[in-house]
Amino acid sequence: MRTVENYDIKKASFYRTGGVVSCIYFPQTEKELSEIFTTLNSQGRPYFILGSGSNLIISESYFEGSVISLKLMDGISILSDNIIQASAGCLSTTLSLFCKKQSLSGCEWMYLLPGSIGGAAYMNAGCYGGSMDKVVEAVNYFDALGNLKRSLDPFIGYRTSIFSSIGSCVISSVEFSLTLSNLSKIDSKMREVQISRISKNQFKYPSCGCMFKNDYLSDGLEPTVEKKPASFLLDKASMKGKRQGGAFVSQYHANFVFNNKGTSLDILNLAFLMQDTVYDIFGVWLEFEARLAGNFDSSITERFSLKKEFNLERYLKACSDL
Numbered sequence: 650m651r652t653v654e655n656y657d658i659k660k661a662s663f664y665r666t667g668g669v670v671s672c673i674y675f676p677q678t679e680k681e682l683s684e685i686f687t688t689l690n691s692q693g694r695p696y697f698i699l700g701s702g703s704n705l706i707i708s709e710s711y712f713e714g715s716v717i718s719l720k721l722m723d724g725i726s727i728l729s730d731n732i733i734q735a736s737a738g739c740l741s742t743t744l745s746l747f748c749k750k751q752s753l754s755g756c757e758w759m760y761l762l763p764g765s766i767g768g769a770a771y772m773n774a775g776c777y778g779g780s781m782d783k784v785v786e787a788v789n790y791f792d793a794l795g796n797l798k799r800s801l802d803p804f805i806g807y808r809t810s811i812f813s814s815i816g817s818c819v820i821s822s823v824e825f826s827l828t829l830s831n832l833s834k835i836d837s838k839m840r841e842v843q844i845s846r847i848s849k850n851q852f853k854y855p856s857c858g859c860m861f862k863n864d865y866l867s868d869g870l871e872p873t874v875e876k877k878p879a880s881f882l883l884d885k886a887s888m889k890g891k892r893q894g895g896a897f898v899s900q901y902h903a904n905f906v907f908n909n910k911g912t913s914l915d916i917l918n919l920a921f922l923m924q925d926t927v928y929d930i931f932g933v934w935l936e937f938e939a940r941l942a943g944n945f946d947s948s949i950t951e952r953f954s955l956k957k958e959f960n961l962e963r964y965l966k967a968c969s970d971l
């Protein structure tokens with residue numbers, strides 16, 4: 650297995666931020682993955698799992714721990730006429746292109762979705778009308794003792810799966826149930842997705858996609874009252890263009906924090922400002938979709954996981970003033 654000591658994680662993070670990690674492992678087979686995962690768990694030392702790092706904000710401080718990168722486990726196999734298995738490190742875009750070649754429909758939405766299939770399963774990723782919970786047949790993963798397990802129903806809700814709540818587990822592969830379709834139909838859906846992502850300038854600077862989830866708490870809100878998307882609230886709170894160091898809010902999408910040679914702390918300080926401003930105006934506490942990894946100061950991890958109650962009165966007042 651390829652192992653690198655004192656690895657600069659910036660190279661592997663979508664945001665191009667983060668510091669040096671003590672050791673990174675690149676398993677190539679399920680056996681290697683299970684062995685290294687079991688060893689790290691039995692040692693009780695800190696570690697984190699890296700897909701493509703497209704949803705991670707990684708600390709700049711030295712991380713006295715290990716990282717398992719799934720990058721080299723990227724195979725795809727055809728299990729039956731309509732069941733495809735992708736290893737966890739396979740990129741979402743690679744899988745959607747593979748499915749197109751087989752005239753199999755179901756993965757068009759994940760074309761140009763940054764990240765790996767393992768990361769997409771962990772996050773229950775979704776966009777353009779598709780999501781992992783709609784197409785996944787099963788997820789195979791290792792528990793902390795190295796037992797290979799199979800979950801047929803791992804998705805809990807919006808951007809949530811059992812993997813984020815179980816804690817110590819690593820996804821090794823994902824099986825997809827797809828339908829035979831017409832090649833030009835598949836192609837035109839993928840083109841639509843491509844045009845949309847490019848026209849929204851999503852790849853102009855490094856980002857992690859949406860910083861905040863759309864399904865914030867809204868206790869007491871009548872189903873008849875519209876629940877506004879996070880990007881709408883951020884836009885109305887004049888967040889577009891706001892800046893902290895090298896981090897700034899995209900002019901095209903108020904929920905995207907771009908990075909231009911800034912640090913993870915720049916990104917987080919800006920995100921905290923966005924969260925506080927939306928709460929002050931709308932009484933909505935936006936929940937992070939991005940995840941933290943590495944060695945952050947406890948003041949940052951505590952601030953990151955802070956929660957505040959929905960303020961119905963403030964929300965209704967602010968919406969009526971719009």
Ligand SMILES: Cc1cc2nc3c(=O)[nH]c(=O)nc-3n(C[C@H](O)[C@H](O)[C@H](O)COP(=O)(O)OP(=O)(O)OC[C@H]3O[C@@H](n4cnc5c(N)ncnc54)[C@H](O)[C@@H]3O)c2cc1C
Pocket residue numbers: 663697698699700701702703704705719737762763764765766767768769770771772773774775776812818819820821851852856857858859940
């Ligand atoms: C420009 C841009 C646009 C985006 N648009 C969308 C969008 O439309 N919809 C959407 O849902 N997301 C979107 N994202 C977010 C991101 O692409 C997805 O969350 C993606 O699926 C994450 O995959 P990853 O491999 O990069 O995961 P990482 O960022 O590496 O990891 C995310 C989390 O999953 C864990 N993890 C990763 N792999 C494994 C594994 N094999 N086993 C166990 N845990 C694992 C990590 O430890 C981490 O906690 C966007 C991101 C960017 C940069």
